[in-house]
Amino acid sequence: MQNKPSLLLKTIVCFWVLLPLSGMARQATTDTPERPLRIGVAGLTHGHVGWVFGSAARGDIEITGIVEPDREVARRYCEQYGFPPGKVFDSFEQLFATETPEAVAAFGNIHDHLAVVEACAPRGIHVMVEKPLAVSLDHARKMATLARQHGIWLLTNYETTWYPTNHRAYTLVKRDSAIGPIRRIEVQDGHRGPVKIGVQPEFLAWLTDPERNGGGSLTDFGCYGANLITWLMDGRRPMSVTALTGQLQPGNNPKVEDEAIILLAYPDAVGVIQASWNWPIGRKDMAIYGLSGVVYADNRHHFRVRMAEGYDGFEETSETLPEREAPLNDPFLFLRAVVRGHLVPGPTDLSALENNLTVMEILDAASRSAREGRSIRFDSPSEKP
Numbered sequence: 001m002q003n004k005p006s007l008l009l010k011t012i013v014c015f016w017v018l019l020p021l022s023g024m025a026r027q028a029t030t031d032t033p034e035r036p037l038r039i040g041v042a043g044l045t046h047g048h049v050g051w052v053f054g055s056a057a058r059g060d061i062e063i064t065g066i067v068e069p070d071r072e073v074a075r076r077y078c079e080q081y082g083f084p085p086g087k088v089f090d091s092f093e094q095l096f097a098t099e100t101p102e103a104v105a106a107f108g109n110i111h112d113h114l115a116v117v118e119a120c121a122p123r124g125i126h127v128m129v130e131k132p133l134a135v136s137l138d139h140a141r142k143m144a145t146l147a148r149q150h151g152i153w154l155l156t157n158y159e160t161t162w163y164p165t166n167h168r169a170y171t172l173v174k175r176d177s178a179i180g181p182i183r184r185i186e187v188q189d190g191h192r193g194p195v196k197i198g199v200q201p202e203f204l205a206w207l208t209d210p211e212r213n214g215g216g217s218l219t220d221f222g223c224y225g226a227n228l229i230t231w232l233m234d235g236r237r238p239m240s241v242t243a244l245t246g247q248l249q250p251g252n253n254p255k256v257e258d259e260a261i262i263l264l265a266y267p268d269a270v271g272v273i274q275a276s277w278n279w280p281i282g283r284k285d286m287a288i289y290g291l292s293g294v295v296y297a298d299n300r301h302h303f304r305v306r307m308a309e310g311y312d313g314f315e316e317t318s319e320t321l322p323e324r325e326a327p328l329n330d331p332f333l334f335l336r337a338v339v340r341g342h343l344v345p346g347p348t349d350l351s352a353l354e355n356n357l358t359v360m361e362i363l364d365a366a367s368r369s370a371r372e373g374r375s376i377r378f379d380s381p382s383e384k385p
Helices: 007-018 050-058 071-081 092-098 110-123 137-150 164-175 201-207 222-232 331-339 353-372
Strands: 025-027 037-042 061-067 103-106 126-130 154-157 182-190 240-246 259-265 270-276 283-290 293-297 302-309 313-320 343-345
Touching (some): 050 061, 092 110, 110 137, 137 353, 154 353, 164 293, 222 259, 222 270, 222 283, 240 353, 331 343
Parallel strands (some): 037 061, 037 103, 182 270
Antiparallel strands (some): 025 343, 240 259, 259 270, 283 293, 293 302, 302 313
16 A cells, blocks of 8 residues: 555646536636625524624625524624624514515524525525425425526535535546446545534524424435435436434434434445434545545545555555635635526536435435335335435
């Protein structure tokens, strides 16, 4: 085993630099400085909400107003980030009566995503939700119908969408075919569990509620793997979905599963998703196996390639990758570019509606599979999601 730059890796580096979009979206160039995107924020109870305030502090966006009926939660965030309390509203009707956002970012519970789209789509306001797209497949389809009917962008934000390692893996595997045809994709995501990592009380209240979150770890972290695998499989739906779930922390997660393994069967490959609230060390990593090698996206920045040599030998190369170029490194820069027409996401892209409808089909089938103790076949008319 060696850990040195190879001709293959040098070729990959050059190829990747020439393809910064890595299959994600077509980009139009502009030399005009961008004015901040005017956005509304729907909810403050999601633990990722700091993302939107950080983007506003950089000047990428302007928060025109926030809809958050929990006044104590709103007060805390207003004090923390210096946001004017007078721009916090109890409802969308109050927000839209005084403000005209170009887009709305949803940072409440997942069940409320449908209500956000119902309020925004008829007004022509674009929407970006935190992953997953919806609390259920039924909600997802209603949201998609509204978005298409009113011609708005409906995007889903995942932390892993902005990982340079995932895009390097895509380029190497899909465009350079450096490891041969894909045969197996493994995605691992999770942490010790919401209680153990100490998420905010308002976040914990719905994250472990099957009605407001759609499930436990299967929903919370299974969506990452379904999203990435759908992307790598060119948007194809699997032939079947098989899932095993467990509740290893009943005291902390009494209403939902905290362990999930999801198997996706394709005609020429398999996908393995391990979504857990029981990892001793938090992780978001992926391995892609081809006929002649393996690509490892170990985290946001650490990337490895192993090329097979003989029976069990290999040559390994590794890198620490820099952040991607704007606007492909941040959800709000991306949202601004899409709304302004500088980026046009393709249907298989990580944030795209079509990709995330397939994600919801996979999660729905996985939930049914675990509940009924059998595989759910997508190629059977009686099982069609």
